[in-house]
Amino acid sequence: MTRNKYFIKQLSIFSENKSGRLAAVAKVFEESKVNIHAFSIAEANSFGVVRAIVDKPELAFDAFSKQNYALQYTDVLGIKMNDVPGGLYHVANLLGSIGINIEYAYAFRTGTFGTLIVKVSSPEDAVEKILAAGLELVPATDYNF
Amino acid sequence: MAYYNEKIETLPRAELEKLQYQEMKVLVERLYANSVFYHDKMKAAGVLPSDIKSIADIAKLPTMKKTDLRNNYPDKLVCCPKEDLVRYHVSSGTTGKPTVVAYTKNDVELWAEAVARSLVSCGLGRGDVLQVAYGYGLFTGGLGLHYGGEKMGTTVIPASTGNSERQIELILDLETTAVACTPSYFIHLIDVAKKMDVDIAKDTKLRTAILGAEPWSESMRQYIHEQSGVVAHNIFGTSEISGPMFTDCGELNGMHICGDIAYTEILDPETGEVLPPGEKGELTMTILKKEAIPMIRYRIGDITSILEGDCPCGRTSPRIDRLQGRVDDMLVIRGINVFPSAVEHALLRVPELTSHFMLEITRTGPLDDMLVKVELKPDAMTDSINGLIGLQSRVERTLRDALNVSAKVELCPPNSLPRFEGKAKRVMDHRVF
Helix, strand or coil, rough: CCCCCCCEEEEEEEEECCHHHHHHHHHHHHCCCCCCCCEEEECCEEEEEEEECCCHHHHHHHHHHHCCCEEEEEEEEEEECCCCCHHHHHHHHHHCCCCEEEEEEEEEEEEEEEEEEECCHHHHHHHHHHHHCHHHCCCCCHHCC | CCCCCCCHHCCCCCHHHHHHHHHHHHHHHHHHHHHHHHHHHHHHHHCHHHHCCCHHHHHCCEEEEEHHHCCCCCCCCCCCCCCCCCEEECCCCCCCEEEEEEEEEEHHHHHHHHHHHHHHCCCCCCCEEEEECCCCCCCHHHHHHHHHHHHCCCECCCCCCHHHHHHHHHHHHHHCCCCECCHHHHHHHHHHHHHHHCCCCCCCCEEEEEEEECCCCCHHHHHHHHHHEEEEEEEEEHHCCCCCHHHHHHHCEEEEEECCCEEEEEEEECCCCCCCCCCEEEEEEEECCCCCCCCCEEEEEEEEEEEEECCCCCCCCEEECCCCCCCCCCEEEECCCCCCHHHHHCCCCCCCCEEEEEEEEEEEEEEEEEEEEEEECCCCCCCCHHHHHHHHHHHHHHHHHCCCCEEEEEEEECCCCCCCCCCCCHHHHHCCC
């Protein structure tokens, strides 16, 4: 089975919720010459999960593994948004109407449009529904090389 | 009532030692004849019952340890017909396996006798109301104080642990004069009373506390007195010797170990040599008349010394000082014995974790908190925060089930906890007693 071209490989990295930990994570990217397109931090209790979309996920994965980080690939989708007031509403409203439940999301802007990164429970299914609803997905190759 | 059993409690020391020797001789002969375990142990040590010719010869006898009970789980050390047993108590395990202690009718009575004498030595008598706020159940604290209290004629309230506001209401409504519980729980009760606008010294009849099952200090005794006007007595015991048994008397200077019930020695923890009074070492006890599971020279693992000199209270039994630590790495968390090896054993059951961990013990207010830092295995990572929180709660449940005490768990990244060469120092105990 060929990998769905819209599945973006996100890195999910376990980190302690302590000062200096983000810098330590960022340093691994820096040292392995991996560029970060987007990232977010989710925290719970004493720990956090750093989620990042990068240009060379495999390279980054190896670099983190070598330094004993616990990390995982997660397939996420990138939905294009118009960079105008109401851009997010339009997308979110459509996702709601076609019954897509978002586990988490974060957004960033490249060039003239915004991208909403979403984690959904069954991405295969979601890709079809999202495209059928007339929304545009960003191909993974735009981010992961 | 000055003494519960004046004759025996004030028996001149020389006579007491004679009595101890006689009891010991009978015990050794009985065990040599009836206990496969102790028979083999004596044979291995090259000692025969006939070698015990004086009280000093007791030092020739082999010692026993907690591992002997554990290795003979559940009842292989029971030395009487099973139908003669009237009760079991079970203590939490150190490596997953608990230890079982069994009692005949006489064992329960002897235990109650020791507690009764101790409670009288604390100044209690008929007309006192003793609220037992130790746990009732497999733990020996609740039933031990209960039977002793009833035997010496106090009115006993089997309050058991927990529900602190209810405890204060009982103290008020039933005119409780004495409470038995752990020292940290008593300090908690003082705080709860304050929150309820109850001044223990003015509004209640509570004047005595019988505190034990966890380490505490003279400064805690003073604090309790300043905050509540209550005189706090120290009680000692462990399930292997029956349960809580011996307290300090009104002098508040050492716990009297009733000489006709127990023979006390302090051993050098390294060499096993008997140390003289005044020297610190491992507390070792022989319970002279125990029937179901006799304990000869049982090395309890607590560090203390036998106090020199006679006690002004008139009791001739030897006194031991406050416990000053352990020879092993056992911790007492909220009155429950916890061995780091038990934590290690429990964590093995969680496949998402490495074998490394750290224990941090703190005391916030009166209560102990145990934090267990564990390490996530790299391949156990999940993107789901709920998944990680779920793992954390699963580890907390696993530890609570294994240790009988709750612990907070902190998930740490792989390879982030200290590695030890040689003896691991996994415990950071920040408590001040």
